[in-house]
């Protein structure tokens with residue numbers, strides 16, 4: 001900060017500071033505060049807003065608790081997001097390890113490009129590609145039937161499997177790069193030393209690689225979890241009525257039901273639970289905010 | 295107990311580049327063997343071949359006369375101490391030391407007990423629960439040694455483990471390493487580019503250059519009877535006088551150099567007419583008094599005196615290939631006496647003069 005002042009002079013520095021603060025205040029803090037405020041008020045026609053009925057209430061939150069379907073979707077979303085996170089970790093850990101410790105020079109560069117290029121394509125299109133692959137008459141089913149592995153096509157879409165695959169794929173980079181970053185800073189000699197001392201591959205990872213990469217694992221898991229719990233595109237495209245995501249419920253409160261107050265309460269509940277989840281994870285993995293900030 | 299290590303015609307290629315070329319040697323069980331050579335000559339590569347991180351392109355590595363091909367580093371009876379130690383920073387000192395035992399499924403109480411025994415051995419009792427980051431360089435050094443010894447290896451491989459330490463500590467650790475080696479009876483294979491280290495600690499030394507082992511021998515052999523100009527110039531300081539052999543007299547020969555004829559030991563029985571070099575160690579040269587004579591003599595003006603305490607180094611004007619150096623023992627009056635002289639007569643004996651074939655020197 002002092003550096004900024006010294007380098008640009010006070011006028012520009014103050015302007016930069018002020019614009020940033022204004023941006024944060026009006027674009028981030030204020031809307032959120034309004035949302036929270038919304039969520040504690042009843043939904044009223046415009047004429048009654050500010051009137052005697054416009055009081056703070058927990059009614060909107062009670063709705064979420066009382067509506068068993070919504071409550072079910074809420075917890076299913078959390079649970080599914082956890083599953084997506086675990087799956088993404090299982091898929092990305094070997095990739096990140098290979099990138100960081102095994103692949104050399106060109107091979108590593110090529111692999112990184114191969115990981116990144118698909119992400120130049122818009123998320124909707126990417127997800128739609130999965131729709132083409134996984135749908136009833138899609139490539140995957142045709143291949144399985146063609147090989148004689150199954151008799152009839154499997155219904156991936158409209159179920160949870162499609163949504164999970166789609167999400168794991170959509171958030172691979174958010175998991176791979178934190179892991180890669182953390183693993184890359186591990187001195188290769190430590191892995192060799194562990195091996196030289198007789199450790200199995202499993203033990204090397206458990207005792208040396210994972211403890212070192214823990215902050216990266218935490219960041220990757222938190223990002224993947226937040227993105228999964230908060231996405232709407234993937235469940236919309238790859239899911240069906242039976243695999244509804246909580247974000248879809250929120251969406252319909254806002255835009256189909258026109259009840260912003262109810263929608264705000266749902267959204268806020270989701271946010272709170274996500275934060276609780278993160279704190280629990282950080283506790284569990286014994287990582288602090290400082291570790292993550294590194 | 296230690297086991298023998300044998301390299302049988304070992305060659306290691308990285309693509310077209312040959313990092314180790316046709317190395318054959320046998321290191322005895324319980325021996326302290328050093329590989330000595332300049333940076334990039336293939337020392338670490340040899341250690342990695344022995345420890346199993348690499349397989350030789352050609353040839354065989356045998357430990358205790360058992361062929362090691364296909365046996366990974368975790369299943370060889372070796373332990374490697376890395377150039378940068380590679381301690382586990384997230385484990386406590388005792389967990390570091392006991393890691394090898396943990397990998398072998400030894401119970402926690404027993405691991406802890408063994409770690410504490412080893413901490414006693416390396417003179418760090420009470421350090422079990424410290425973090426690695428709390429240790430000094432020399433202490434880390436010792437923990438790395440203990441960690442390697444904990445798995446009771448038959449062969450301990452050390453990759454320049456003292457290079458990061460300051461001089462005093464380095465000297466201390468040298469004798470400590472030697473003591474640990476004697477106490478445990480483990481075969482030590484030690485890598486260094488510091489000739490002083492190799493000479494003081496080793497039973498035998500292998501001098502390497504560009505992937506080849508040029509000479510294997512006891513420290514005194516390497517120093518007093520080097521095979522070639524490279525070994526002679528890499529191990530210890532030396533004065534070189536190039537010339538041509540003009541006469542043979544038994545085991546001695548006469549060589550015509552730019553500063554006159556010199557008589558020396560014809561170590562390689564070179565015939566008359568061969569281009570050769572006469573090589574003399576700086577401490578074997580002395581300043582002659584008036585009228586005193588020696589087997590070989592030359593006359594030159596002193597250029598500079600470097601005072602080293604116990605020694606005084608006298609640099610003479612262009613008599614040899616480079617400037618000629620004399621190490622003189624300091625008796626308190628040496629420097630004053632020599633500084634008075636404008637021309638010094640320097641003498642050295644046949645016995646101190648080695649005649650070697652011309653070839654590459656370590657000076658480049």
Ligand SMILES: Nc1ncnc2c1ncn2[C@@H]1O[C@H](COP(=O)(O)OP(=O)(O)OP(=O)(O)O)[C@@H](O)[C@H]1O
Pocket residue numbers: 308311313331332333334335336337338339340487
């Ligand atoms: N994995 C590898 N791939 C390609 N070349 C390598 C590899 N490992 C070593 N080399 C090359 O082999 C040569 C010898 O390397 P090595 O590490 O054995 O040298 P060293 O004697 O230990 O040197 P230093 O004293 O600097 O540690 C070097 O030129 C190095 O570039």
Ligand SMILES: [Mg+2]
Pocket residue numbers: 337338339377453
């Ligand atoms: Mg090396």
